[in-house]
Amino acid sequence: MQSPVKVWRNQKNVAGLIGKTGFILSWTIVRVPPGGFTDQAPYPVALIELSDGKKITCQLVDYDENDLVFGQKVVTVVRRVTHPDGDGVIPYGIKAKPLV
Amino acid sequence: MKIYVTGSATTAFGELWNASPRGLARQAVFGALADAGIEIADVQALFVGNMLSGMLGGQEHLGAFFAEELGLTAPAFKVEGACASGGLALHNAVNSVMSGQYDTVVVLGIEKMTDHKPEDVATALMGAGSEEERSGGATFPGLYAMLARIHMREFGTTEEELAAVAVKNHYHASLNPNAQFHNTLSVEQVMKSSRIADPLKLLDCSPISDGAAAVVITSKKQKKAARRVEIAASAVATDSLGLAQRKTLTGLSATQQAAARAYNLSGMTANDINVAEVHDCFTIAEVLAMEDLGFFPKGKAAAAIAAGQTTVGKGGRIVVNPSGGLKGCGHPVGATGVKQIVELVDQLCGVAGKRQVEGAAVGLAHNVGGSGATSVIHILKK
Numbered sequence: 001m002q003s004p005v006k007v008w009r010n011q012k013n014v015a016g017l018i019g020k021t022g023f024i025l026s027w028t029i030v031r032v033p034p035g036g037f038t039d040q041a042p043y044p045v046a047l048i049e050l051s052d053g054k055k056i057t058c059q060l061v062d063y064d065e066n067d068l069v070f071g072q073k074v075v076t077v078v079r080r081v082t083h084p085d086g087d088g089v090i091p092y093g094i095k096a097k098p099l100v
Numbered sequence: 101m102k103i104y105v106t107g108s109a110t111t112a113f114g115e116l117w118n119a120s121p122r123g124l125a126r127q128a129v130f131g132a133l134a135d136a137g138i139e140i141a142d143v144q145a146l147f148v149g150n151m152l153s154g155m156l157g158g159q160e161h162l163g164a165f166f167a168e169e170l171g172l173t174a175p176a177f178k179v180e181g182a183c184a185s186g187g188l189a190l191h192n193a194v195n196s197v198m199s200g201q202y203d204t205v206v207v208l209g210i211e212k213m214t215d216h217k218p219e220d221v222a223t224a225l226m227g228a229g230s231e232e233e234r235s236g237g238a239t240f241p242g243l244y245a246m247l248a249r250i251h252m253r254e255f256g257t258t259e260e261e262l263a264a265v266a267v268k269n270h271y272h273a274s275l276n277p278n279a280q281f282h283n284t285l286s287v288e289q290v291m292k293s294s295r296i297a298d299p300l301k302l303l304d305c306s307p308i309s310d311g312a313a314a315v316v317i318t319s320k321k322q323k324k325a326a327r328r329v330e331i332a333a334s335a336v337a338t339d340s341l342g343l344a345q346r347k348t349l350t351g352l353s354a355t356q357q358a359a360a361r362a363y364n365l366s367g368m369t370a371n372d373i374n375v376a377e378v379h380d381c382f383t384i385a386e387v388l389a390m391e392d393l394g395f396f397p398k399g400k401a402a403a404a405i406a407a408g409q410t411t412v413g414k415g416g417r418i419v420v421n422p423s424g425g426l427k428g429c430g431h432p433v434g435a436t437g438v439k440q441i442v443e444l445v446d447q448l449c450g451v452a453g454k455r456q457v458e459g460a461a462v463g464l465a466h467n468v469g470g471s472g473a474t475s476v477i478h479i480l481k482k
Contacts, residue, residue: 010231025349028245029298030237035223037237045238047246047344055344057243058236070253081235093235 004089017094018075022050024072027060036082048074048096059095067098075099103194103334105480106325107136107316108442113430115214118309121157121167124312128221129170132314137324138352143316144202146176149189149209150434153178155224156216166208182228183381185209186313186437186474187336187467192299194334203319207439210312222309225433228470230342241305241382243343243471248299248384250349255399257387260300263290264406265383266303272412273424277457280309280430290383304383309430311366313438316447327449332462333365333479341473352472355392357443359466362477363394365446366461370394373418373479375447375457378439379468380425390420390467393477412455419457422447437467437476 043090109131181188242301273279326333337357380386390401410420423443444463
């Protein structure tokens with residue numbers, strides 16, 4: 001269940017994670033997605049270690065298959081996570097894209 | 101104080117569209133009471149292990165819900181720890197008897213999942229993960245798939261070796277009348293099954309299931325009980341909710357810690373265990389469990405499983421998941437941790453039929469919540 005308050009409260013977490021570089025520790029391709037992600041599947045999800053040592057789990061975007069390797073360098077970006085619900089608030093979050 | 105299991109019962113596991121949660125609870129609990137030779141009025145407290153009744157069924161307040169159905173006015177509690185809810189309920193039941201507050205209690209593990217659409221179940225199960233994992237579109241197969249990939253890179257574990265876990269557990273399930281699946285599998289069939297979260301395929305994954313299991317826990321000598329098994333250790337450890345916050349990714353630290361505690365409490369080591377029911381929610385999870393529980397060195401379990409060293413009737417040092425495990429017997433999440441105990445009691449009492457482990461004297465149950473945030477271990481002995 002999305003809550004406008006929750007989305008709003010999460011914005012500072014999202015802002016703090018934008019534009020960070022890191023590398024892929026592991027990855028999968030989700031082919032049977034949870035609700036809210038059905039129109040995106042199949043999509044890769046990766047475990048990423050950022051340059052400050054923090055690790056995050058997020059989707060990969062703007063990738064091609066050759067990018068799905070251990071140690072691939074990535075940068076975090078802001079993207080829409082799923083569809084807005086009845087309240088109309090668009091949930092944004094962090095995803096990562098490969099660095100060329 | 102010694103704590104015993106004096107009664108145990110499980111329903112069949114599977115797609116039980118004719119059965120309601122109330123009916124499943126009655127079957128499991130009254131089965132366990134009959135086994136122990138006691139009446140519902142002898143039960144001083146009820147511990148219910150369940151994860152999804154609120155998110156899927158819209159029913160909370162499960163202690164009272166099942167107490168009403170069972171005709172019980174004793175204290176009743178729901179214990180939730182994702183897929184470790186059953187094991188966690190048992191841990192709390194054991195503690196309550198150890199404290200002297202009660203001397204005879206019942207643990208009921210139960211889940212009704214197949215009434216709902218798969219994507220709704222997948223979403224509800226992700227309630228066991230972190231917020232970051234949910235907004236990242238991760239699923240539980242996906243999280244274990246990432247652990248599998250790391251294990252494959254570190255230790256050379258292969259997809260065929262992972263498939264062998266499912267093959268073994270389906271073979272065991274084919275010998276278990278209560279199991280969800282009675283068909284055996286080949287490695288090739290697992291390898292050819294549709295991809296769910298690479299490198300995991302459909303037949304690497306435990307199914308969505310309905311079912312219930314119950315045990316009677318007591319410090320008393322119940323004279324009418326047909327059989328009695330001692331709980332030599334009950335241990336729980338907790339790690340971060342999300343994978344990204346873990347210190348190690350080549351195993352589950354919570355399992356390693358809970359195992360150390362359980363071996364210490366029981367005065368036993370991994371070498372003393374003859375039979376184990378472990379949490380194979382995905383094939384990689386059984387490999388991790390074998391290593392984290394100390395049955396095989398890190399990186400050596402997958403090949404040993406594939407070589408049949410943990411299969412019933414093969415003369416190995418230990419048999420793992422004789423019930424069929426979560427993969428073959430089914431995984432109604434809140435019921436699983438209690439069903440593991442029911443299986444071990446049958447094994448230790450020598451009544452497990454075609455899947456009986458010869459000479460089983462000490463058993464270990466390993467129940468995991470989420471991607472390893474909660475790990476519950478029980479050691480049982482005759």
